[in-house]
Amino acid sequence: DAGITQSPRHKVTETGTPVTLRCHQTENHRYMYWYRQDPGHGLRLIHYSYGVKDTDKGEVSDGYSVSRSKTEDFLLTLESATSSQTSVYFCATDPRDTYNSPLHFGNGTRLTVT
Amino acid sequence: DAKTTQPTSMDCAEGRAANLPCNHSTISGNEYVYWYRQIHSQGPQYIIHGLKNNETNEMASLIITEDRKSSTLILPHATLRDTAVYYCIVLERMTSGSRLTFGEGTQLTVNP
Numbered sequence: 001d002a003g004i005t006q007s008p009r010h011k012v013t014e015t016g017t018p019v020t021l022r023c024h025q026t027e028n029h030r031y032m033y034w035y036r037q038d039p040g041h042g043l044r045l046i047h048y049s050y051g052v053k054d055t056d057k058g059e060v061s062d063g064y065s066v067s068r069s070k071t072e073d074f075l076l077t078l079e080s081a082t083s084s085q086t087s088v089y090f091c092a093t094d095p096r097d098t099y100n101s102p103l104h105f106g107n108g109t110r111l112t113v114t
Numbered sequence: 115d116a117k118t119t120q121p122t123s124m125d126c127a128e129g130r131a132a133n134l135p136c137n138h139s140t141i142s143g144n145e146y147v148y149w150y151r152q153i154h155s156q157g158p159q160y161i162i163h164g165l166k167n168n169e170t171n172e173m174a175s176l177i178i179t180e181d182r183k184s185s186t187l188i189l190p191h192a193t194l195r196d197t198a199v200y201y202c203i204v205l206e207r208m209t210s211g212s213r214l215t216f217g218e219g220t221q222l223t224v225n226p
Contacts, residue, residue, distance in 0.1 A: 004157075035216075037155075040218075042201075042216035042217055042218050043158070043214070043216040044216075045213060045214070045215075058213075088155060090157055090158070092157075092214075100146045100165070100205070102148060102160040102163060103160070103214060104160065105150075105157035105158045105159070106157050107156050108155065108156070108157055
């Protein structure tokens with residue numbers, strides 16, 4: 001959807017290892033977001049970016065960092081994965097071509113931390 | 115953030131209209147109501163949005179009450195493929211980004 005590719009689609013890792021998830025977009029959208037989805041919590045915002053090298057925290061940012069070195073890529077890093085970070089991670093982009101343009105979502109990365 | 119409340123689940127017969135309600139009593143004057151759906155843990159799919167007027171597109175219709183405290187998403191002829199979780203969301207626009215606050219949504223099951 002809207003040229004958003006998330007990689008990997010599935011990953012299993014061990015507690016304490018670093019993990020990086022990638023979101024790649026081809027639409028040249030300025031704004032990008034990382035959400036996680038867990039049963040009983042819906043989707044929660046982790047971090048977002050409003051331009052290259054411009055990022056800010058969302059509501060569940062502890063244990064996560066992000067980087068945006070170019071418009072098309074937004075990376076989410078778990079420096080030391082924990083079992084509580086087992087989740088499905090979604091990337092979204094925002095064209096902002098109008099005030100009320102909707103966000104577009106990728107198809108997610110399923111991360112399991114053992 | 116404006117919050118939304120939706121029923122946990124609803125059922126609908128195939129071919130009939132599905133009417134999904136949403137309450138957003140704390141919505142601000144310039145906040146839009148958005149509807150997304152999610153099928154089989156795929157990424158949320160945008161359906162429709164509106165401010166105060168009723169809206170219609172190829173997927174659905176959105177009816178917003180005059181006081182803007184509630185809205186209804188209408189799928190005019192539901193099919194089995196419309197079985198999904200439907201989210202009613204108020205989008206908070208900021209200069210540095212937008213916040214979509216997702217609740218638990220409504221699980222719509224379309225029955226044959």
